[in-house]
Amino acid sequence: MSEELRVLAVEAAQRGAAVCLRQLGDPVSAETKTAAGDVVTAVDRSAEEAVRAVLLSARPDDSVLGEELAEHVGAGPLQWVIDPLDGTTNFTRRIPYFATSVAVRAVADGRWLAGAVSAPALGMTWSAAKNLGAIVDSGAGRERLPLPHVTTTARLVGTGLSYDPGHRRRQLRELGALMTEYTDMRRFGAAAVDLCLVAQGSLDAFVEDDLAVHDWAAGALIAEEAGAEVRRPAGRDGGVSARWS
Secondary structure (H helix, E strand, O other), X not given: OHHHHHHHXXXXXXXXXXXXXXXOOOOOOEXXXXXXXXXXXXXXXXXXXXXXXXXXXXOOOOEEEEOOOOOEOOOOOEEEEEEXXXXXXXXXXXXXXXXXXXXXXXXXXXXXXXXXXXXXXXXXXEEEEOOOEEEEEEOOEEXXXXXXXXXXXXXXXXXXXXXXXXXXHHHHHHHHHHHHXXXXXEOOOOHHHHHHHHHOOOOOEEEEEEEOHHHHHHHXXXXXXXXXXXXXXXXXXXXXXXXXX
C-alpha cells in the first residue's frame, strides 16, 4: 500500500507544482501572514486546490491538512499533509528553489507512509514510501537516493531562519556552535527542498528549529528512507533535523 500512496503523492505534488510553474513570473499579489517575510499568494491557494483535487478524487474519505485552506476531516484511516508552495518568497523573486510537498500518515499511530516533493523550476521530484527507500525523478531519469558524489573534505549544512525576529536573533547566535561540525552553510529558503538535498547527499545535514508540519512532512520521510538520521518534533510543529553520520 505504501507504494500506491507514494505514486499518488507524486501525482498530487506534480499537479500542484505545475500550477506554480505556469504562473512563475506572472504578476501576483502577495499578502503577509504572521510576520514580515511570511507571505502568501493566490498561487499558493490555487496549487493547494489542485493537490486536494487529486487526493480526494482518489481517496475521498481521507483527511487533508494544508497550509492555506481549511482542514478537511474525513472518516478514512489516512491524513494527507500539504505545503502547496514551499518557498513562496523564492517564487515571488523567481528564485528556482520552491516546491510542492505532499505527505501522508496513518491517523491511528501517526506513522508517515509516503511523501513527494516536486520542484518544477529545478525539474526534480523526490519521493519515498515507508520501508521502500527514496528516489528522485529528473531529466537524468530515475535514480535511487542517495546519489553518488565526489568525495571531498567539505561538509555542508542547510538551515533556515524564523520569521519571528526574536527567534531569528537566537538562531543567529547559535549558528557559530552549529558550524563547528561543518565547513560551510547553505540557505535555500525551502525546507522541503533542503531535506531532499540531504536525502540525495548534496547536503550533509539540515537543521531548523521553527517549522510547521507541512514544511517537513514529506522531506523528512524522503531523507529518512534515503538513509539519513532524522529527528522530528514531538508535537505538530517545532525543530527538525536530518543528517548523515
